[in-house]
Amino acid sequence: MILINFTNFPNLVNAMGGVTWTGGCVDSQISGGTKDGGYSLVLRPGTHHLDGAQALVLARTRENSCDPAWSDLTREINQQKLIAAMKDQALSPTGFIRLPWIAWNAPQTLQTDMGPERSRASPRRSAYSAQVRRRSSTRLGPGSCRAA
Helix, strand or coil, rough: CCCEEHHHHHHHHHHCCCEEECCCCEEEEEECCCCHHHEEEEECCCEEEEEEHHHHHHHCCCCCCCCCCHHHHHHHHHHHHHHHHHHHHHCHHHHHCHHHHHHHHHHHHEEEECHHHHHHCCCCHHHHHHHHHHHCCCCCCCCCCCCC
């Protein structure tokens, strides 16, 4: 599971140089839109390069004037697409160049329940590692070792 701190989310996206989004029409007015002190996002169908503020509005959009069928499920799907776009951007040549800024902002934005063992090893490998640790931690008494 990944938890995202929306306060720093725009900074992380900007540190990456933005993200590329491909989708349908979006007309989002959060908290009344910019005219009422909220947030607005208007995108035509197609591919767009979004900055941090635009990506945040897209991630928070529940209602879309272009498509009344949008729901919380659509919002979750869009959030997953944004995370995938962020991963793609981070692993791109541009992401490599911007790595110091990404590395600075990522811990302030993303939290996960995956510890170091779970994040770098498959479940099968982790089980194997646990067996090896158990075997290597067995205490042997005097005379219990035999030469082969």
